[in-house]
Amino acid sequence: MMRQLRAAGGSILASTALAAGVYAAESTPATGSVRAALAELRLPDLDGRIVALSSVLDRGPVVLDFWATWCKPCLAAIPELNALYEDLGPEGLQVIGINEDGQRNAAKVKPFVRAQGIRFPVLLDLNRAAQSRLNATALPTTLLLDREGNVVHTSFGYRPGEVAQLRAKIVTLLAEKPAE
């Protein structure tokens, strides 16, 4: 019992320490935001150009889709993500595919993207920094971020019809006016 209390106590102490600091700094911190994590992340696109992820919030809400070429559920989600990007992209939605094949399959990602007809931008997370910093613990993981970088929705794995369900939340976000 003492060991269990000690183990649980560690987590509680750590959380309390951080929470105390946050509370002292500001009584109402924004929670669930990954804006700072995005600011630190710079990933290459399929042509080797480095893209700062902080720039993805410039236009509007963002769907970040963590995927890999060998991940079958990830591939099943592609048609729905393509449709989302084509329908709501003109309204301000951004869809960014973050590829988690690592360096093992990096050379094969671009032909894969072209063969599958993926229309949204894809970035290579060669050292899995984005997956780690954004805590995308499964593939696929889909994050919906609002303009402030708050994670409005998280989904792990994919079942047909799920991206369509996400659409309603995106439409709501698109209808919101940007904060001054």
Add this chain to the structure above:
Amino acid sequence: MRLHEAFLISILGAGMAAVWPAPGRAQLAMSNFLEARVGRDPEDTLADPSRFSRFDQLNADYSRDALRIGFRFEGYLPSDRPDLDYARFVRRYAGWTTPRFNALVGNYEAIFGRGLVLRAFELPGIVREEQETPQFGDSRDLDGVRLEVHGDRWTVLALQGAPRRADEDPRVERRLGSVAGTTAGFEVAEGVHAGANYLRIDTRSMEPGATREVAGSFLQLALEPWLQRLGVPKLVLDTYLEYDRVTGLTGTRSPNAPAGEGYGLYGSQTVFLDEVWPGLRGGLTWEYKDYQNFELGVNEPPTLVREHGFALLNRSTHVLLPGQEEGYQLEARFDYRNRVGLVANSSRAENARSLRFEERYVELSGHWRGASVTLFADEQEDRFESIGDRDTFGGSLLVPFRGVHSVEFQAETQESEIVAGTLRARYGDRYWSLTYGWAGRLSLAAVRQTTNDPDEIEDPRRRRAYDALTARMPFGGHHEVLATWGRRRGGLACVAGTCYKVRSFDGVAAQLTSRF
């Protein structure tokens, strides 16, 4: 690092956040991964079958303006092994980011080029466990300082840190030696990127007096924009080339490199046409590797062996030996109007000791109104693992219905022949799964795997079965529960280019993943 030290750092970090005079709004992101299990490894007959264990990872990330601090607190608590119990900070960092500059102190990831020289990373969501270890998160990060400066067309990354050994759990000291180095890359012209690496590896704690130095360069060409200007549209022509040389080695694994030296050479070439024929897209990717005395301890160069999502193929793959290996991979991919796809892959890895891995794989898939069918055939020879011949066939069928419901069936069969001296033995593996999915609500799966692999059973006439039921349920928009009841097969598993060992388990497990 001791618990009280980590706690002090956390307090200091939180204190810094509290007094920081930045005008920006504070932001806090947290996530948690909890796994509770009742059961044991069926091979571990001494363990209590009703053993209870709990593994937990708590991540916290606080930011205000350009400052960012965070930690991961990890713990494991088994009911019957106090010696495996731990609870400590396994990751902590403080960073400062501006549009042109990023500095970070603590634990971090990094990569030079394509990872030939350095690749520090972790596998989020992967929980490791060996025979005499607790459960622990898989992390191969660096602990030290990382500085990155960049302009519109160039980047310079400099770092110093202590690497973590991935197979050791947090109870033991996991940092051995240190690395320091820099990598710089710049865009020479549109689609032309070049760069150079330098890394100094101090391994004194492992090999007295040993210091290795690695230097090299890389070139990436993406010539599509130039081809378009030349009137050749829809053609992808990509090249990547990297060569790095290591000196200061004390031992040798390769007869192909001078004593005390080694090198890594990696090249890839892609040719892809957006319209081979009306509606038909396709092309080729060719990769070559030559690694001699290139096992640096902090690198993970490309393996050039296809990674598979199918269960039996995923576990029967080749694990790279960067100490000495040469080989290639060729992959052709074609797609017709997003309806029919064809993939053909051939790979080969060879070692100077006449060990060889060869694989040929072909996959045909069809897609129609959300439904998809995939069929594959695979042939392998793996002399590294004494497999003379291995043939695998299988496929999957996914059928959605009523918009949000779906059923998926997957089946695989694999026959292997062991060749060790004069010994020859055959065994077979079977796998099938049936999954029902209800979008946004839940998915239920039944999985059956059987084998008569002599590594796992004594009587080859009998088969061992691994049956399991799993249920996955998201809730609240940020949480998910995954429950498993049954047997999990141990062995090799590969995810996102990295392979690791999974331990067998028989019992009930529940995972809760949360973001808040």
